[in-house]
Amino acid sequence: MTGGGQVMAFRALAYWLMRYRRTWQGTIVVSVANPILFLLAIGAGLGTLVQEPVEGASYLAFFAPGLLAAAALQNAFVEGGFVVNSALRRERIYPTAAATPLEPGEIFAGHLIFITLRLFISAGAFVVAMALFGLIESVAVGVVITLAATLTGLAFATPLAAWAVTARDISQINTVFRFVVMPLYLFSGTFFSIAQLPEPLETLARITPLWHGVDLCRTLALGTASLGPSLVHAGYLAGLAIAGALIGRVTFRRSLHA
């Protein structure tokens, strides 16, 4: 009955997949349709007002990869914040699994695999929408950008999950959304180049994880990426994702084996 931790994590993953089976078609349609509408509105509306090229590109080409990264943050917040807290408290999914041979770390790992999958599928759908607007040069570029956006999401999802499993209730999660996620969303270069920000703010924006995700996805999409900065971006994001996973192993145990 005792298997390796990986086998155990896959048992936990099986639960999330079974749930997803009921809803996946709907979520994929939404994941593609949403960005199409967004990009249409920006391309035909706001984009025409911004005549000057931004960072050497049309506004639509500048904006789309930024929004891709910001959407990954938003998805990470839903999956790593709300869903994790609800799995602990309201739906009692974690406590149910904790009564079986699964260990807290394995329950966490199984859920993380599923979150990664969700982030990847949403990012992929977004990239498909971008391709419809001629913003993706080749399949290979599309795949790399999808991976970059998934990594951006994970950099937020694991620390969020590590914290959300300790939060008393959903209202605490909402507070974080308002005071952390929204400012990040607005000031990390999604909508405008951070070079336009006045000085201390620009430096501040440059150290936010979302900017690293935005710049990684954007330079890849615009074909301006170079190895050094891209590695710094990816390393920073991966570092956060790993730190969150390590902290989560501790907080999950503390919460599930209280």
Place this chain on the structure above:
Amino acid sequence: MSEALIEATGLEKTYPARNRQGTPFRAVAGVAFRVHRGEAFGFLGPNGAGKSSTMRMLAGVSAPTAGTLRILGLDPVADGRRVRARLGVVPQDDSLDTQLTVEENLLVYGLYFGLSRRAVRTKAGELLAFARLEDKAGERVENLSGGMRRRLTIARALINDPEILLLDEPTTGLDPQARHVLWERLFRLKQDGVTLILTTHYMDEAEQLCDRLVVMDKGLIADGGSPRELIERHVTREVLELRFPPGEHEKIGRELGEQVEVLPDRLLWYADDGEQALARATELGIRPLTALVRRAGLEDVFLRLTGRSLTD
């Protein structure tokens, strides 16, 4: 004496403070008990007595703060995985997945235990028959009644053929009919040799189901034994219940002394012969509004042990 499946000595659970201003809270303050194979063993106590905290330690999901605990000869902290593989747990709050069907709930749980899909499918049929839910296999859990959900939770807990079944308040919130169905099912499990450990704050449930029980209050065990033993040890065979107009009964109660318990609304006179006690009351010139003689029960034991009633 048969083999002890569970052995606890000096068992304590202290929860850390919830925030900086708070203080740590000792929910279980040193309890000792043994449970033998095939027994039905109960924890009877009011809200906050520490029943669930004890059950969570037994379930291998909560490390004791002090004391020793052996389950199936293993340490539930060091060997948590192996212990949990041999237990069935019915938690106090319903934790079924309301978005999944009845059968899917069993399937997920079986997979957690490492059973194959095919093995779970076979087992699920058996368990649904046991829980009298054969015709509900494809139904979403959100459409089930409270009693059905409880039976499904028990069926789910049996997926791994556990040697010990832990039930935390199995019938709280159910109507009398649903409770009786559930008791009957639990009784059958016991006959099949499953060791049952349950918590309850219903004395009738404890009397019906438990071979032995402990009375728990404020994190401590006040006493333990079979329902019969406890009643014989702490109370007389019968109880005379006397009601008076408001405000009179306290004074009368104090005059009558030790064998009389004063409740907010009535007096309980413990006597081996209730009728005789009533005759004596009449001799003393006591004129109650109503008088009732009944057999003593666990509720009375609890009252004598802790000075308060079980369900207030």
